[in-house]
Amino acid sequence: MPPRVIALAPMPPEKAAYALARYSRSPDSIESSLRWVFDHSAEKFWEQFYFDYGHASIADLGHAVVCFEDISELAAIHVEDERLWDGQAKSSRYQDFARLGYHLPPELSAEEAARYRAGANALFAAYRELFPPVERRLREKHPRPADMKEGLYARNVAARAFDVVRYVLPLAVPTNVGQVVSIRTLEKQIGHLLAAPYPEVQDLGERLKAAAAAPPLDLWNRLGASAAPAPREPLAATLARHARANEYWRRAYRVLEQIGAEELRLGTPEPAPLVDLVPEQPLEVETVATLLYRVSHHPYRQIAGAVSEWSEAKRRGVLEAALGGREREELLPEFQSGYRLIFDVLMDVGGWRDLHRHRRCQQVRQPFTFAHGYDTPPLLAEAGAEAAYRNAMDVAAAAARGLAPATAAYLVPFGHRVRCLFKMDYAEVEYVSRLRSGVKGHFSYRQVAWEMKRALGARHPFLAERIEATPPWVEDSLRR
């Protein structure tokens, strides 16, 4: 018989995974497997192979499309914080966020809520107030080319203006995220969301679990007049039933916070450049430093310096603490150590949010804070809007003072700095430097992408020269 290639229409993910798993273990054709699976309950198979035998990779064979609407940017970051994740989020570079409102954490007291509102309102008022002068200044600087229609020109200029005014958007601003993930990732994601330190994110975990246990929205088949009605099956009932909060992660991060507070007395964080390609360390030092970096506000270099002077016993104590209490959960992501190219980046939250989307690297972000200060795009001064910007940023920081870190984080504006480690292989440095330095990119991450190439050049000049990155001074503001 000649070889055949058979594409299958989408089907419920647990069924798809069951059919493909059965296909790999029986002489049947895929058609026979599908017929068999259609007539049999998948539940027993899942209970036995996935949960009892621990064949987790079976769940990679079924995929689900899930959308999250009107969640805060902070929650969206947690949703996207999965290594094997495909998706898109609403763009703060191309969409107007002026009148969307913001997430108000219900755990705030009345007095705290009033303060929080004052901070958030000041930021959104600034977003609306800053846009016209910034847009005007951009039009002066970059007049419309004769061959560009006004509509396209207006959209391009607006996008560049959003690049600037988004600096005042707080992490409380609502957004939408659409994802396509395997149900293996979905189960882990539910566990991570349920264990996050934010009630909104935990609630999202419950909602995701409920969505997995219910039949999915089947609008597409209903829209097709001739399509047969699809069976109203739950999306992934067995996984939804078993999904649990990842207690191991929750506990381990709490213990690490304690260890960091007690053992890592580093004083004021040392000044750090935008991008620091940190020295290589032995694996144990790198792992311990990374675990503590995740719960700290200090530069990696400072933490690794201290950890490398600790006794081996003390380092092993941290490793034991971070390994303890694990059942079938994966190790904390900070154990994904052993990279030779580690960039410690201190950049604006908005630009980091864009870089967060790169998955072929290990990212370790520190908690959001007002402590690192904020960036000021030069265009604000050119547009005569810098004072209004600074005022809104100061009002937000003052409003956040005294709030618990988990609620203050919502008020952190995109212009404030966040510290994040990017552990990469050379191919990813090449990819990110080339892609993110391009003229269509945001000026903030363009600079980071360029600095990554430069930092690499100091250590591996030949490899850095081979990266076709675009210098930040090459601009084309009317291209998107």
Ligand SMILES: Cc1cc2nc3c(=O)[nH]c(=O)nc-3n(C[C@H](O)[C@H](O)[C@H](O)COP(=O)(O)OP(=O)(O)OC[C@H]3O[C@@H](n4cnc5c(N)ncnc54)[C@H](O)[C@@H]3O)c2cc1C
């Ligand atoms: C100008 C611009 C505008 C954008 N606008 C938006 C927007 O509006 N909304 C939005 O949500 N995003 C937006 N993005 C982000 C974009 O959609 C991507 O998410 C982001 O650029 C990461 O791209 P990537 O998937 O190619 O890179 P990476 O995730 O870094 O992947 C690099 C390569 O590795 C592969 N890979 C990924 N993960 C793994 C893995 N675990 N193991 C091995 N290989 C892997 C990928 O398939 C790819 O080939 C924008 C990006 C740019 C540059």
